[in-house]
Amino acid sequence: MIRALVFWGVAVLVFATGNGLIAHKEHVLKNGQTVLLRLAPRDPRSLMQGDYMVLRYAVARKVANLRDKPDGYLVIKLDENSVAEFVRLHEGGELAEGELLLRYRYRDGLNLGAEGFFFQEGHAKYYNRARYGELKVTPNGNSVLAGLRGKDFEPLGPPQDE
Numbered sequence: 001m002i003r004a005l006v007f008w009g010v011a012v013l014v015f016a017t018g019n020g021l022i023a024h025k026e027h028v029l030k031n032g033q034t035v036l037l038r039l040a041p042r043d044p045r046s047l048m049q050g051d052y053m054v055l056r057y058a059v060a061r062k063v064a065n066l067r068d069k070p071d072g073y074l075v076i077k078l079d080e081n082s083v084a085e086f087v088r089l090h091e092g093g094e095l096a097e098g099e100l101l102l103r104y105r106y107r108d109g110l111n112l113g114a115e116g117f118f119f120q121e122g123h124a125k126y127y128n129r130a131r132y133g134e135l136k137v138t139p140n141g142n143s144v145l146a147g148l149r150g151k152d153f154e155p156l157g158p159p160q161d162e
Contacts, residue, residue: 032136033100035076036083036149037112039131053117053124055133055145060110062086073101073141081153083132101141114145119157126158 038058063074063086073090077099090101105111114135119127130148134155137143148156 032138032142032144032146034082034146035078035100035102035135035137035143036081036132036153037135038083039133051119051121051123053119053127053130053148055115055117057110057112057133059084059086063089063104063110070106071104073103075099076102100137101139102135102137102143103141113143117145117148123158127156130156 040056040058040061059074059076069089075087075090075095076084077087078084084100084102087099095101102112105113112135114133117127117130117133127148129150131151132149132153133145134147134149135143136146150156
C-alpha cells in the first residue's frame with residue numbers, strides 16, 4: 001500500500017513538473033519579445049542530421065572567453081529588424097534604454113538554450129536558407145527558440161497547406 005502511494009505521489013510530481021515547464025515555455029512563446037540572432041557560417045552538410053539542424057550563433061564569436069563566468073547574461077540591443085547585437089556581459093545594475101538580457105551558459109562553447117531545431121521529416125528544404133534564429137525572450141533573459149528566418153527576415157517553414 002505504501003509503495004503504491006509513493007509511486008503515485010512521485011508520478012504526480014513528475015507530471016506536474018513537466019506540465020509546469022511546458023506552461024512556462026508556452027508563456028515565453030506567447031509573451032516574449034522577438035529577437036533574431038544571426039546564425040554563424042556553417043557547413044550545411046554537417047548541420048542537417050535527419051530531422052534536426054544544429055544552430056550556431058554569430059554572437060558566440062563576439063563574446064570573450066567565458067570560462068571564468070560559465071553562467072550569466074549577455075546584454076544585447078536590437079536593430080530596426082529585431083536583429084540582436086552583442087553589447088557586453090551583464091555585470092549587474094540597470095540596463096540602458098533598448099538593451100535586453102539574454103541568459104547563457106558556457107560549456108565547450110556558448111549555449112543560449114536554443115542550439116537545435118527539430119522539424120518534420122522531409123522538410124529540410126524549407127529551412128536550409130536559414131540566416132537567423134528567432135527567439136522569444138522574457139525581460140529576465142529566458143529564451144525559447146520560436147523558429148528560423150531567412151535573409152530577408154521572412155519566417156521559414158512549409159506552406160500552410162502542407
